[in-house]
Structures are given as C-alpha cells and as structure tokens.
Amino acid sequence: MRILGIDPGLATVGLGLIEAQSGRYFRALDWLTITTAPGLTLAERLGEIQKDLAAFLLESQPEIAVVEKLFFSSNKRTALDVAQARGVILQTVQLHAIPIIEPTPPELKSCITGDGNADKRQMQDMLLCLLNLTEIPKPDDAADALALAVFGAVNGKMVQILA
Numbered sequence: 671m672r673i674l675g676i677d678p679g680l681a682t683v684g685l686g687l688i689e690a691q692s693g694r695y696f697r698a699l700d701w702l703t704i705t706t707a708p709g710l711t712l713a714e715r716l717g718e719i720q721k722d723l724a725a726f727l728l729e730s731q732p733e734i735a736v737v738e739k740l741f742f743s744s745n746k747r748t749a750l751d752v753a754q755a756r757g758v759i760l761q762t763v764q765l766h767a768i769p770i771i772e773p774t775p776p777e778l779k780s781c782i783t784g785d786g787n788a789d790k791r792q793m794q795d796m797l798l799c800l801l802n803l804t805e806i807p808k809p810d811d812a813a814d815a816l817a818l819a820v821f822g823a824v825n826g827k828m829v830q831i832l833a
Contacts (some may be wrong), residue, residue, distance in 0.1 A: 671689070671690050671691070671733050671734065671736075671823070671826070672688070672689055672699070672730065672731060672733050672741060672818045673687070673688050673689075673690055673734045673736065673737075673740050673783040673820075673823050673826060674686070674687050674689065674690075674727075674730065674732035674734070674735045674736070674768075674815075674819060674822075675687075675731065675736045675815040675816055675817065675818025675819030675820070675821070675822065676701075676723075676735060676736065676759055676763075676809045676813075676815055676818065677738055677751055677814040677818060678696050678737060678738060678739070678740070678755055678759055678780045679752055679754040679811060680706065680712075680715055680716075680719075680748075680751040680752055680755045681702060681705065681706060681708065681715075681753065682704070682705050682706075682809070683704040683705075683719055683722075683723070683759065683811070683813050684701075684703055684809070684810075684811030684812045684813070684815035684826055685700075685701065685702050685703065685704065685723075685726060685804050685812065685815050686698070686700075686701045686807070686812055686813070686814075686815030686816030686817070686818065686819045687699045687701070687730050687819065688816065688819040688820060689821060690820075690826075691820075691821035692799070696800055696801055696820055696823055697801065697802075698801045698803060698807070699730075699810035699817055700730070701807045701813070701815060702721055702799040702812055703719070703734060703809060703811050704722040704723060704726075705747075706718045707752050707787045709798040711728055712751065712754065713795045715755075716754060716758045717753060718752065718763050719759065719762075720758050720761075722774055723759060723763075724762050724765075724766070726791050727762070727763065727766045727768065728766075729827060731744060732768060733768070733769075734768065734770075734822050734826045735762065735763045735768045735769060735770050735771070735822070736770070736771045736772075736773065736819060736822035736826075737756065737759055737760060737770055737771075737818070738746065738770055738772070738773060738775065738778065738814070738818055739772050739773065739774045739775070740752060740753055741774060741775045741795070742758060746758075747781045749774055752816065763806075768819070769826075771783040771821070771822050771826060775819070777821075778817060778818060779792075779793060780822050781821045781822060781824055781825065782796050782797070782800070782821065790806050790810065793814075793817055794806045794807075794812075794819075796815060796819055797816055797820070800820055801804050801820070
C-alpha cells in the first residue's frame with residue numbers, strides 16, 4: 671500500500687510517501703516539500719499548492735492520504751492562511767478519489783512514539799527506526815509528512831475497507 675502524508679502549510683507543504691506491508695513493514699519512497707513564494711498573492715500561493723500537489727498525486731498514485739488537522743494556539747492570521755491551504759489540499763486529494771485520514775497532532779505523536787506530548791526530536795528518532803533511515807529527513811515539514819504516512823499505515827485499514 672502506498673500512503674502519502676501531507677503536513678499542511680502555506681509557505682511550505684510537507685509530503686512524505688511510504689510503502690507499507692502488513693501494517694508492520696514501512697519503506698520511505700520519497701519526501702519533499704511544495705514551497706510558495708511570500709511575494710505572491712494568497713490566491714496564487716493556493717493555486718501553486720493545488721497544481722503541484724495534483725501533479726505529485728498523479729505521479730505517485732497513493733492509496734490513502736493522511737492530512738494533519740490544524741492545531742494553533744496563537745497567531746490567528748497564520749492559522750487562517752494555513753487553514754485555507756489545508757482546504758485546497760483536502761479538495762485536491764478528494765478530487766483524485768483518494769481516501770483521507772485526518773489525525774490531530776497528539777494522535778500522530780501517540781501513534782509514532784507512544785506519547786501524545788512527544789517533541790520533534792522524539793518523533794524524528796522514531797522515524798529513523800520505523801523507516802530504517804540513516805539520517806533524519808530534511809526539511810522538518812517532510813519528516814512530519816513521513817510520520818503522517820506511517821500513521822496512515824498503522825490506522826488506514828478501516829479507511830481502505832470503507833473506500
């Protein structure tokens with residue numbers, strides 16, 4: 671099963687693609703980011719995310735997508751912009767008829783590390799083990815997306831049955 675993790679953002683969208691077998695064996699296939707220039711209008715940035723994500727979906731053919739739910743406690747403007755980017759991401763994935771899983775950050779952290787309050791370094795260390803990598807994937811947005819993909823491998827069986 672090919673699973674795509676997507677870490678939403680306006681300036682940077684993290685993408686992480688894995689292959690999973692039996693929910694126990696995971697192999698990282700690709701990780702990258704979609705970046706948008708700050709000088710563009712919001713509509714132009716959202717259009718760039720949609721175009722680049724659609725091209726990646728066609729190329730990679732994931733069976734499930736995992737898109738992190740937003741969690742912000744400050745900066746309302748950033749939260750609104752990221753929420754709009756997340757909406758474009760969800761719509762793009764839906765238009766490609768790919769089932770979507772939407773974990774919260776604590777659900778993701780609990781799945782990967784066993785601790786819903788794990789820090790970024792704990793998450794990255796577990797990714798090294800789970801994906802048998804020799805170094806932490808960069809940038810952080812792509813590493814977060816790989817963790818989301820692993821979440822999908824562990825929790826995606828029900829989504830696959832319902833699809």
